[in-house]
Amino acid sequence: MKKIKYAHAPVLMLVLLMAFAGCKKDEVKDQEAANPIYPRIFDNLRVFGSNQIIDEGTSASFTGVLFTPAKKVKISWQVNGKEMSSDESFKFTPTAGGEYTIKLVATYNGDSTSRQTKVLVNPSTYTFKPYTKVALANLTEDGTAADVVWSNITHLEYQVGKVAADGTLDVSKGNVNQHAKEIVARAHIAGVPVLMGISGHLSGIDGWAIYESNDFGTAIRNPTSMKLLIDSVKAYVASKKMDGVDIYMTDINSGNAPDNIHAIGPFLAALKAALPAAAIVTVTASVNYQHWEYPDLSKADWVNIHAFEDNIHIGPDAPVGQSSSYDFMVSGAQIWTNFHLPASKLVIGIPAFGLRYNSLNAAGNNESWGSYDYMTYKAIVAADPANAGKEKADIAKGVYYNGVPLVTQKTSFIKAGGYKGAYLWAADYDATGANSLMAVIYNGLK
Template sequence: MKTRYLLLALILVITFTGGVFAGVFFTTSNTSKTPSTSPNERKFGKLPKSETTPGLKAKPNLKAEQAKVLIGYVQDFRNPDVVDFSKLTYVNFSFAHPTKDGGLLLNGKMAMDNLRATVKKAHQHNTKIMLAVGGWYNIQGGESYKYFKPAITEPSSRSKLVSELESIADREQLDGIDIDFEHPHSQEDALNLSAFTRELSERLHDKHKELSIAVNAKINSNTGTESNYVVYDPSMFQYVDHVNIMAYDGQWDGTYNAANLSPYSFAEKIVNYWADLFDKNNLSKEKLVLGVPSYAQPENPAIKQMSYAAIIKDNPVNAEHDSVSLNGTTYYYNGEPTIERKTKLALDNGFGGMMLWEAGLDASGSHSITETLSAVLKSSEDHSKQQVAEAN
């Protein structure tokens, strides 16, 4: 009996000692694999996942938005001194005129002198300068369409025009070319314009120069529906850096109505149309630039348009409104609140910036459209940078 008790005691000692060594070995070899327990787990046992202390969340991958552009068209007779280059990202000098055989004309020495002066002033402010080719009228007489169309239809004349534009861009130290073909009216026109755009894009981009294109709003301001008067080949837009939407001159849609110049409701439909078109064709909406007018349209079509500068000079309070009665007629335009709303509309829909026709018609000082556009764009960029900084 005593021998049996001694044997049992020996077995218990060996078992206890082996367990201690095994426990020490297991703990040591799994220190890096077994998570430490929290005080609550030691007190109450393992907690459900929903009640454990959460780990650090991954930071959202926020990237700074691409800088928004502000493009101002400037006519060739304009004194460059009236343009506020400091607020503009691009100046589009308007216009160079195509000939039917693919040649290129400027409006004499005056236009060339102003182009060179504009290039110099623009580059002093780190503003890029583009030469716009086309426009509504041609200096040879009549609408530009009847000259531009044959120039881009025949391969030989198209190639010649591309070479002419490449040459003047190099010679005059331009940052690029802006195409303003008003307007392709058929599928044939659209395909020829696309071919011209592709060829010019290849030549300019090879030299690190840019290419933009001005386009019709494609919305009838009177009916609010898509206009079939102008036809574009959507694939063309892959070749350009910016698409400048001429979201104005709606007064000519149907029966003349000056109030349809460029109201906010018109801009909404235009923005929706172009945003949807670019989404459907997998194109970057950052290329889209919404245009606004810097002139006022008279209710009486027999009276000339009035510059925004003249509207503000008459009374700075006019900046708060979109219409004013002057000289016995009512003029319609875009005041500061509407310009601000349009800019936010464009940005909210992913557009890359804003454009105005024409910088030389703008007022100076705090009530200028350029100033208003610039302020809203800068505020948006500052907000984007702040979000990125907070996320990082």
């Protein structure tokens, strides 16, 4: 029987060392090549989670970003494709307004990964683009900057301020996803002034008077609540860097309507005195019989005339038809030139929505107060692009609206009549491209 010989520990270690010595010096490198480590970026603070909106002169900071393999990756911070830093963190301080792409690239062993975001910068100084006629887009409180084609407008009104009877101002819709900041930044980059639209409670898509609504009127009839409202408007305009205000007071469908309308005069004077001298202050007014109640509005930069919705095609047994006709717009505009202000002080309204009938009676007329509603122009065109060339579409029991031909005709009248311009209610109801009513207005007024 053989004896088993055991090597002493020093001998065993020597054998192991000789074995390792026989390995290639770049074994670790070979293993890494066979199982490559891919670079990774960990955005623990979510600095790339959403786009940022800042004012020129302030900074956007990108910190708390981690990398693997730690301390081995090559870091590249890029602004609009140009490398600006190789540090682990980055502070972007723009010197001009605009939209910037911030990109972080991490590279290791020839492999790269990246993160990217946008920074929108509201310029500290800007020049409004020249114009001969006002092409004003109204944006409802639910509209966003994505609803506006800046090249098709000269001014924007954003309906962001809701007035309560006690004079308090609700601007919460503008704070959602920084809508107000983005709208102002993009407008100023495009050379477009932004007006803060202030109103009471409005009806649905048509955005007009509600029966027995008196919130705005009540607020401006009382000196204390009027001052509170003016202070709030002034502060908001300054904080958001807006360029003026439109007094969109629609409390004209109640027993207090005359007093509400009369109060616009003192409110207009006090608001203009509170705002910077260069601020634009306008008023939106009606064309119905209550036009007689309006005070002298000549101190406004201009008056927006709600020259659509004749109200004779709604209600029980009302005849179906076009409620925002060419003739109704012309008569409404002429009421104001005949009795109130020169055409050069008036911006005439055009609708981007239609009156839809859902049920008719045996005579073929509208059935009841609940048998009609409204439909946005973009929804009408989405149903059939050919509808852009019409003013009646076979949707439900028929929808009547202003298509491209009718808006072209209206715009020609406004330009030929020497009016200050036209506005569209509303930009977020409009279609895009060749079917855009705002494009028709802008190009027709040039």
